[in-house]
Amino acid sequence: MPVQGRIVVSDLYCKGCELCVAACPQHVLQLSPDRLTAKGYHPAELAGPGCTGCGICAVVCPEAAITVYRQKMPTRKAAEA
């Protein structure tokens, strides 16, 4: 089973640019179809399971809007993003 992770996108920062959506290797991100941020953007969110916590979305996010969590793997240390 692959590593499991999840991301939290901050509504304060996200501008719905879709760069994370396009970059996600697992294709599990989407712009929220209904939710709007205070600035009027549809923020990114996890569309379903499958996030491995690889952090690629965070690497491309221009707004530093994403926090990435990953299941702890006691045996090997996760590579830094």
Next chain:
Amino acid sequence: MPVQGRIVVSDLYCKGCELCVAACPQHVLQLSPDRLTAKGYHPAELAGPGCTGCGICAVVCPEAAITVYRQKMPTRKAAEA
């Protein structure tokens, strides 16, 4: 017998910088020990015979003060300076 030439140094321009004197391959130039130009310089002049009209003095002269004459050689055309 080598080609014969001569130079005329204009007192209007010459500033006695000695560059022509140093450059002359025949060592036939000198600064006039006694003559002074209107600006107060000892101008260059031919010190004696031996000028070949090679034009090197004119090539180095910063003041374009030198006119170079050379004996006509009907057979071969003199290289341009």
Next chain:
Amino acid sequence: MQTEIIIAGFGGQGVLFAGQLLSYAAMDAGKEVTWIPSYGPEMRGGTANCTVVISDEEIGSPLVRHPQAVIAMNLPSLDKYEPLVKSGGVLIVNASMVNRQPTRTDIHWVMVPGNEIAEELGDRRMTNMVMLGALLANLPILPLEALIQTLEAHLPARHHRLLPLNVEALKRGAEYLAVKA
């Protein structure tokens, strides 16, 4: 006689164009007119507004503190301009984008569901025309016909296919109120 109109909304709602159209029409009608936008980088993704002054004589200030009429295309514009409309003036509110009615009683205000009407017409970009139509129905500075002629005259050729839709939107905006009234 001088009339001042502010059209305000989000960038992208076509407020600047609506103001320009009004200005063209005023010019074509032989009036003096000034159109002045808010400008600058803050426009990007932010709010946009323009002030149109229509007059029979040389126009002084292009900006006014208390306009005769306001079209508020969204809530921030309503909040900002409702207090500023000249007493006895007109306030046209895009009901589709606000969650409240004006509260002033000394002005004539109307709620027009601009986006909905435009969407009914099949193109949300027509909201500005709907609102402009509604304005003219409430502020007799220029006949609707004049605006339509102006549109015909000044709309760039490549946009001419949009002409009927624009005309329709203007009319629907104007009618909406007739209907409502």
Next chain:
Amino acid sequence: MQTEIIIAGFGGQGVLFAGQLLSYAAMDAGKEVTWIPSYGPEMRGGTANCTVVISDEEIGSPLVRHPQAVIAMNLPSLDKYEPLVKSGGVLIVNASMVNRQPTRTDIHWVMVPGNEIAEELGDRRMTNMVMLGALLANLPILPLEALIQTLEAHLPARHHRLLPLNVEALKRGAEYLAVKA
């Protein structure tokens, strides 16, 4: 009491330094003094001059049209400044570098063969000192002694070996006239 002196010659004749020395001496004597040179690229290879004003009170203009005294180190300087010396003033001419005598009769002028005296002393660079000595002998603004002390005080250490020669030159310049007179 104010005295103005212009020292003029070719660049390289030490006219600026002569003026500075005079200024230092005046300062050391507790006087007010200004020294102002001609400056700029035209100096290069051209003429140089400086004006020294010595006074008991705050000095106004650092330049004067009609100086009390002039040292003319060469012919152009003689030509330029002879007409300008204040009536009753002093004109010291470097006889070695000119081919004529002054013609004015309302001033006190003297011819000093500056270069020759300097060459006699073995160093043509001393011409300026010779002329300065001659000036002081004719214009009692400062005793020669004061100048000599100043020279001792302000000449940079690395030039100190030149001190006796400078002193000698000053004296010879002063004496030349005494002899001549």
Next chain:
Amino acid sequence: MVMEQILPEEIVYQRPESLVEVSTHYCPGCTHGVAHRLIAEVIDEMGIRDRMIGVASVGCSVFAYNYFDFDWVQAPHGRAPAMATGIKRVLPDRFVVTYQGDGDMASIGMAEVVHAAARGENITVFFINNANYGMTGGQMAPTTLPGQRTTSSPGGRDVETAGYPIRAAELLATLEGASYVVRRSLHDPKNIRLAKKAIRTALEVQAQGMGFSMVELLSICPTNWGMTPVDSLHWLEEHMVPYYPLGDYKVAPMVAQIRI
């Protein structure tokens, strides 16, 4: 950032501390944001936030000072390297960085950056090359590609009259005073990671007093390019990268020794 669940989880990425907790004024998708984030991450990692002084330039990034949590000054258009010089000479032990657009650095500010580099000024220049003037509405920049349409080259940049784009990294690399001059791109995760490494190296160069460093970052301007952010990244990769080859243009021998 509070952990919401008590799970055997770890944070593998979070917003760097050196970024202020405010939303930026940049357009959605603009890679100015990526550049900001990378710089902030490196500063966090090096622990030098307290010693940083940033020099903001004139361009979309004029308000960079609102986003980085350290001291900033704001320079006249193009003059950031001169201001940085002034600061660095007074405070040689601080980290002084400029953040400049291509209009700012490669057009009006060409003399200042060349001379800062020639002097070997111990500062770091972050150079955001987005092939146009963003802030003023998308005019031609010295970096605009041949044929590229902008609001001041409406028919596409005509090299006959407007000349050729300037490759700033190559140009600065000719200067002996420049110690580290590289070009990176922000168009995909791999390149973003390489960009971050370069930013780190540049700041290490400064930390060790090795002189002038400059990191050019190919960047997008979706708003003025009139494309979505995602399309913009593709355009960058397809059109800009070939014209502006990525790579190291000057790595002084001592710099090559830096291990990060």
Next chain:
Amino acid sequence: MVMEQILPEEIVYQRPESLVEVSTHYCPGCTHGVAHRLIAEVIDEMGIRDRMIGVASVGCSVFAYNYFDFDWVQAPHGRAPAMATGIKRVLPDRFVVTYQGDGDMASIGMAEVVHAAARGENITVFFINNANYGMTGGQMAPTTLPGQRTTSSPGGRDVETAGYPIRAAELLATLEGASYVVRRSLHDPKNIRLAKKAIRTALEVQAQGMGFSMVELLSICPTNWGMTPVDSLHWLEEHMVPYYPLGDYKVAPMVAQIRI
């Protein structure tokens, strides 16, 4: 120039017509004079005097316009390439040349020359590199050699604080718009002849509308170097030539075809 004797003689060298018959203000031996003469000779040979417009800069050569017998304008310090651009754009069929010192072109005027080159502006820059600011009395220039004493680097140029000399030809050669960028020297007859050829090529480049050309000429400043002219030439050869290698830094393919 009247022939004084009726002898089978010919004139093999005489003062070029494009030079005005006045004595210059240059110091004795200053190679500004050589550069002037070569330019005048080439103009005579090409027969283009009537179509020449010169742009004088600020430096010892500020009065260049007094010595060349054609139209001139005089530019603010460093801005000659911008002025030349203005002229050339209005009169594209004239020959427009700037004549600039190293302080003028490589220091204050860096942005203007870089951008004229980047634009491929069809002008010719004559760049006189004498390793100091002559006119103002011998201060350090961007081209002053490491360790060289000047009136503003009294202890010798300290590369730690004043940085490294700029090699302008190498720098401009990085620009795509530049068609012909070379460095020559004026220190001996051979090099002077090569310099003249380069000047000729540069003007041919302009004649054929091939874009920006620049000829850097290593030159002496005996006055401020504090040496005789002859010694200065030796110093140039020994110290400047190694630092500023002579050669062709950019010869666009079409330029390589020019035969003169």
Next chain:
Amino acid sequence: MARELLKGNEAIAEAAIRAGLQAYFGYPITPQTELLEWMSKRMPELGRAFVQAESELAAINMVYGAACTGARVMTSSSSPGISLMMEGISYIIGTEVPAVLVDVMRGGPGLGNIAPAQSDYNQIVHGGGHGDYHLIVLAPASVQEAVDLTVLAFDLAEKYRTVAVVLLDGSLGQMMEPAELPPMRPVKTTFPEWAATGMMGKREKRNILTSIYLNPPDEEQTNLRLLRRWQEVEASEIRFKEYFMDDARYVVVGFGSAGRVALSAVRAARAEGIPVGLLRPVTLSPFPYEHIRKLAQRVEGFLVVEMNAGQMLEDVRLAVAGQKPVEFYGRLGGVMPFPDEILSEIQRIASGGLTLEGHPRERWLQRMNGKN
């Protein structure tokens, strides 16, 4: 020609083109950029020269070069960019070649903002560059006037061989109004006698255009010549507009946008029966000193209105020379006044708020303490 609805910046650009502009050199800066953008499209279309310069410094020197050929040339910018042109302007004037400059002013100092302001008045009118010089400054208050004055600027610049500046604020640059453009004039095909164009077999003597006069008396003579030419400008080129002045007892003085805002206020005051008129200087340099001096003899006081801290104010005070009280009202940093603010100033003055004591700026500052 029919009236068209034109944006100030674009109207100026097109007016310049129709006035026979041969070359434009500029650099983008808000709120002037549309002018450059218009040029970038139109000039190449017409086969004329357009260069986006690398900086304002380069732009003004390209203008300088092109002006030396006698061609019709211009540049445009806004406040910080104008500051960078000061050396070039001084050179152009010192060389006596004609050029046109447009300054679309914004809030300052420093980077400031891009909102409308009039705070470059001193910089432009009183010499932001070194040396003694004068230049012609035209201050339009409407798009039509911007068009007309742009054309005039070229004619005056050429007539007097100097720099003519069209000085306006950002609001006018961004504003649209109906205006009639002039017909397209043919581009000049000849060049003036004095120009550096290459001798082209037409002249014996070379032309040299320079601003150095190393010998001070020569420079003095040049300065005097320029001053005498300036006297001609002062004698012939002063322009202003007046409104409600016949019976005015108070005069509002304002230029450009401030002047037109004042017009609204003056109308409102008239509606209240206050006998106030408006003087709107159209040439800020030469300035209508003499006219104001004479006005001062018959009116009771002045109110100067500007979008700055009182720069033209000092010129009005110079002209009034203590004869009558002068008051000031200004808004700063990109804020445009509304007519009602000026109206209340007029009311204050008409109801006795005039004094010859102190400085009007001090009093205004006092009154501003409450604002915002």
Next chain:
Amino acid sequence: MARELLKGNEAIAEAAIRAGLQAYFGYPITPQTELLEWMSKRMPELGRAFVQAESELAAINMVYGAACTGARVMTSSSSPGISLMMEGISYIIGTEVPAVLVDVMRGGPGLGNIAPAQSDYNQIVHGGGHGDYHLIVLAPASVQEAVDLTVLAFDLAEKYRTVAVVLLDGSLGQMMEPAELPPMRPVKTTFPEWAATGMMGKREKRNILTSIYLNPPDEEQTNLRLLRRWQEVEASEIRFKEYFMDDARYVVVGFGSAGRVALSAVRAARAEGIPVGLLRPVTLSPFPYEHIRKLAQRVEGFLVVEMNAGQMLEDVRLAVAGQKPVEFYGRLGGVMPFPDEILSEIQRIASGGLTLEGHPRERWLQRMNGKN
């Protein structure tokens, strides 16, 4: 300390160093270059920062950067170089950081010449940069005063967080006079609260130094704050020197070198029994308006003497406000007046040559028609 014979340029440099100068940035230009050269030697000796900048534009921005750290910094230049600094000066003032600038003026406009002039008065005093701003301008007339005012410039610049300019002409820069240098002050080791120095664990909040206020009302408030600070400067910092004023019926007004040449003329006039005095403004900004206004109440007329075409003249006229006649005498383009020229102006005035009509510049120009 003992008096030394010092050249103006070098005396200013050394005075700045002794005032605790931490960094100097400059570019060579005659007649200021000795100042830079002095710095190039002394600053490195003392372990302080010296950079020969690539241009005046770079120099002023290096100063700007260094000033943002709160350090004592300066640059110096001469007229054309000063023109290139206008944008930077406007930014520095807009950012409210202290800096000192020395302008050793030469003849202009354009490249002009290197001879002494005072024709940057307007550029420096009345804002050659964009936006509303004021800066402090100190005009020495002797080497000693140059020394003293240089030190003062640093103190005032810091006190009011603004730019202080020492404005002199080339003759003063080149002149040698005895002067006493101040003792060496220790270099500051602390930095002000507001400075951008890195937080260094000492501050919680970052410092941002900027001159943008995108929102016009914010910019207006900034402008108003600067104006209020300027009022403080006006209240406390006006300086001038007077000579023979007790019983003066005529007043000559001149600053810097023109002022001291006028002193000679005034002395000569006094020797002839003409009751004339001299007012020499030492601060040109703030200007002694109020003092002159009061003087105008008791004297019969003014003669303004400048080495320009009448720039300070307008400030004197503003102050006099038509109360009394003002006459003008100027020399231009690098020409220094001799005392006898001014004396004959004084004689002319004392023998009835005063009028309230017309503009003094016009009359002077008339009289100049004969000259040279």
